[in-house]
Amino acid sequence: MNLPTPLALILILSGAWSLVVWPPFLRRVLKDPRxxxxxxxxxxxxxxxxxxxxxxxxxxxxxxxIGIRALIA
Structure with missing residues (x-):
């Protein structure tokens, strides 16, 4: 895959953000009385x-x- 480095870094940052942000949200949902x-x-x-x-x-x-693979390639 041929992707400019800044775009690969944006994909990496976006993917990492999702993996960091969602677990605490899920913990709050599981504790919610609803x-x-x-x-x-x-x-x-x-x-x-x-x-x-x-x-x-x-x-x-x-x-x-995808971001990591694009950065390595």
Whole structure:
């Protein structure tokens, strides 16, 4: 892959940012009273946020890898 160094660095920074920012958000969601109903079962609030965080972290990891590969190549 032929990508200018500044753009590869932006991809690396963006991917790292996603991997740093989302886990604390997920911890807050899991502690939120709206994440479980009165019987202790997961709510849609929890499910939606877990999917959001999972997707964002997967895309962040992919962005980080693409940036690193572009920087090395």
């Amino acid at each position: 994440s479980r109903d009165e019987h202790g079962r997961s709510t849609r609030f929890r499910t939606v946020h877990i999917m959001l965080v999972s997707t964002s972290m997967i895309l962040g990891a992919a962005t980080l890898v």
